[in-house]
Amino acid sequence: MRVAEGNRTPNDDGYLELFRSMLRVRRVEERLLEVFAAGKIPGFIHVSIGQEAVATGVCSCLTPKDTIFTTHRGHGHTLAKGMELKPFMAEIFGRGDGACHGNSGSMHVASSEAGVGGANGIVGAGMPIALGSAFASAFKGDDGVTAVFFGDGASNQGTFHESMNLAALWNLPLLFVCENNGWAQFTSQKSYMKIDSIARRADGYGMPGVVVDGGDVVQVRNAARIAVAQARAGEGPTLIECKTHRWFGHYAGDPQKYRPSDDLDRSRNIDCIASFEKVLMESGLVDQARLDAINEGLRLEIDEAIGHAEASPMAADRQFLNDVYA
Amino acid sequence: MVKETRYIKAINEALHEEMARDENVLVIGEDVGGPGGAFGGTRGLLQAFGERRVRDTPISESAIVGLALGAAMKGLRPVVEVMFADFLPVCMDQIVNQIAKTRFMFGGQFTAPLVIRAPGGAGLNAGPQHSQSIEAWFAHVPGLKVVMPATPADAKGMLKSAIRDPDPVLFLEHKALYASAGPIPDGEYLVPLGKADIRRIGKDVTVVTASRMVQHVLDAAETLAAQGTDIEVIDLRSVTPLDKEAIFKSVEKTSRLIVAHEAVKAFGIGAEIAAMVTEEMIDVLDAPVGRVGAPFSPVPFSQEKQYLPNASDVVHAVEKIMAY
Numbered sequence: 001m002r003v004a005e006g007n008r009t010p011n012d013d014g015y016l017e018l019f020r021s022m023l024r025v026r027r028v029e030e031r032l033l034e035v036f037a038a039g040k041i042p043g044f045i046h047v048s049i050g051q052e053a054v055a056t057g058v059c060s061c062l063t064p065k066d067t068i069f070t071t072h073r074g075h076g077h078t079l080a081k082g083m084e085l086k087p088f089m090a091e092i093f094g095r096g097d098g099a100c101h102g103n104s105g106s107m108h109v110a111s112s113e114a115g116v117g118g119a120n121g122i123v124g125a126g127m128p129i130a131l132g133s134a135f136a137s138a139f140k141g142d143d144g145v146t147a148v149f150f151g152d153g154a155s156n157q158g159t160f161h162e163s164m165n166l167a168a169l170w171n172l173p174l175l176f177v178c179e180n181n182g183w184a185q186f187t188s189q190k191s192y193m194k195i196d197s198i199a200r201r202a203d204g205y206g207m208p209g210v211v212v213d214g215g216d217v218v219q220v221r222n223a224a225r226i227a228v229a230q231a232r233a234g235e236g237p238t239l240i241e242c243k244t245h246r247w248f249g250h251y252a253g254d255p256q257k258y259r260p261s262d263d264l265d266r267s268r269n270i271d272c273i274a275s276f277e278k279v280l281m282e283s284g285l286v287d288q289a290r291l292d293a294i295n296e297g298l299r300l301e302i303d304e305a306i307g308h309a310e311a312s313p314m315a316a317d318r319q320f321l322n323d324v325y326a
Numbered sequence: 327m328v329k330e331t332r333y334i335k336a337i338n339e340a341l342h343e344e345m346a347r348d349e350n351v352l353v354i355g356e357d358v359g360g361p362g363g364a365f366g367g368t369r370g371l372l373q374a375f376g377e378r379r380v381r382d383t384p385i386s387e388s389a390i391v392g393l394a395l396g397a398a399m400k401g402l403r404p405v406v407e408v409m410f411a412d413f414l415p416v417c418m419d420q421i422v423n424q425i426a427k428t429r430f431m432f433g434g435q436f437t438a439p440l441v442i443r444a445p446g447g448a449g450l451n452a453g454p455q456h457s458q459s460i461e462a463w464f465a466h467v468p469g470l471k472v473v474m475p476a477t478p479a480d481a482k483g484m485l486k487s488a489i490r491d492p493d494p495v496l497f498l499e500h501k502a503l504y505a506s507a508g509p510i511p512d513g514e515y516l517v518p519l520g521k522a523d524i525r526r527i528g529k530d531v532t533v534v535t536a537s538r539m540v541q542h543v544l545d546a547a548e549t550l551a552a553q554g555t556d557i558e559v560i561d562l563r564s565v566t567p568l569d570k571e572a573i574f575k576s577v578e579k580t581s582r583l584i585v586a587h588e589a590v591k592a593f594g595i596g597a598e599i600a601a602m603v604t605e606e607m608i609d610v611l612d613a614p615v616g617r618v619g620a621p622f623s624p625v626p627f628s629q630e631k632q633y634l635p636n637a638s639d640v641v642h643a644v645e646k647i648m649a650y
Contacts, residue, residue: 137400
């Protein structure tokens with residue numbers, strides 16, 4: 001999804017596209033929770049419901065030639081970057097015609113066509129790879145920018161520090177996008193980190209670090225737009241910390257017993273989509289009929305993708321061996 | 327035409343030639359630029375190809391190796407130098423969970439055509455953290471090609487093949503071989519990966535070996551020949567893909583097998599080859615498969631000679647198997 005430069009007031013289609021992108025991620029993940037609970041998806045999934053504004057805000061500033069790397073909680077980033085829904089869904093259903101031939105599942109979905117260098121099952125592991133993607137763009141002079149998403153927990157991995165240092169040192173066109181939802185799996189940020197703001201760490205590596213309300217898609221987009229422009233101009237990387245909210249725990253079905261109920265309630269009252277919908281309604285950019293039409297369009301698209309995935313054949317017998325070379 | 331060239335120089339020549347051939351080939355690592363690498367493998371590359379393609383890095387193995395992966399996914403051909411093979415575990419996640427699985431996990435949408443060069447092995451009294459032979463760790467990971475050339479000619483020809491390979495190659499050099507000299511062909515040549523080399527033809531016992539151990543086995547062969555035992559010496563060159571055909575063919579002829587490597591004997595590649603031959607050729611074997619390897623101990627600093635398997639260990643193993 002791309003938002004043209006200059007669309008900065010509520011009265012434009014760019015805002016509507018931001019809204020639609022966020023809502024699409026949420027509707028897809030709501031359906032994934034349903035089909036997962038119904039036992040139709042093998043393994044386990046991690047949803048990003050509550051965090052959609054980050055994926056949409058950042059990816060709205062990227063073009064198809066740009067690249068993202070994401071995490072185990074990566075459906076939103078992947079879809080916002082433009083991956084088609086059918087191969088995405090078929091992969092999560094483990095089908096032979098999924099984007100990754102059914103070898104990967106939810107946790108490693110990728111799309112070379114959409115510039116999605118892959119979700120990753122290892123916390124913090126995407127950052128060095130994103131570094132290489134940004135390096136390749138600088139090396140080839142192809143004007144591409146790379147964005148890597150990671151959580152607050154990943155900012156304590158060595159890969160974060162190594163990659164920040166090298167990206168700054170070499171002025172690479174890279175956005176470090178930290179989705180700080182306050183939880184590293186089952187452990188709260190307060191109990192594993194002395195500082196509140198991960199963005200402060202940017203200073204230690206000689207790059208700008210900014211904090212935005214990750215529940216406000218416009219704030220995220222504005223920060224990302226500046227960072228992308230700097231990266232493209234050869235002015236190096238930026239760390240953007242987006243304070244956000246994880247509604248459904250670490251994994252689908254997580255009872256979140258470790259989390260105080262008032263904290264969870266507070267978090268679920270902060271809805272990046274509902275609040276943006278309010279902005280759009282009040283500005284007159286949408287009315288109920290338009291909203292209904294958007295929802296209906298998404299429902300049809302998602303129905304079709306799930307129908308496609310369910311109708312897709314399972315991978316052929318021992319098909320996985322076709323992707324092995326050594 | 328052949329010329330005598332040192333092992334490290336052969337590696338250096340391969341890098342020069344491949345960088346000249348393909349502008350997407352680049353060299354990344356700690357001290358690979360100005361200093362020319364800790365052992366001189368990258369000497370002259372900075373002067374020849376410039377800072378854009380010869381990159382000195384911070385001491386950040388995970389970032390360096392991960393960077394190579396991201397760059398390879400975008401079509402570049404990075405050659406990373408990790409200063410000692412013992413440092414590979416520092417970036418184990420990037421090698422094992424990321425690089426090795428890229429093609430598989432993404433269904434071929436992305437690939438990882440990169441080379442990681444790292445010197446392993448003992449012989450320089452470098453102590454427990456700078457002397458290990460850890461090829462078996464990586465041979466156990468589907469998705470990595472693990473090679474360990476024994477001669478300057480193979481080092482050059484195999485490095486060139488590795489750089490051109492569409493998939494990741496862990497190129498394990500032996501630091502005690504760096505100064506050794508041997509003949510290498512003039513001009514352009516490649517040595518294929520996954521192909522063993524029969525270094526000595528014999529009829530009584532097959533000895534499968536690799537890297538620095540090859541010379542010990544060839545020395546043992548002379549002693550044994552004087553005693554009337556004629557061994558066939560197979561230099562694996564590549565651990566994975568393993569040249570099963572060469573091993574099987576030789577054992578068909580000799581009916582006796584020994585695997586000799588510098589690494590710790592327990593759980594080493596010798597165990598895999600012994601099991602493989604036993605599973606598939608038990609009827610052919612005239613004796614149990616023998617193994618020669620280091621004792622189950624870290625590499626000691628001052629007692630390396632006692633620790634390392636040598637030619638006389640090979641002679642004893644062959645005598646034992648012949649007496650069975």
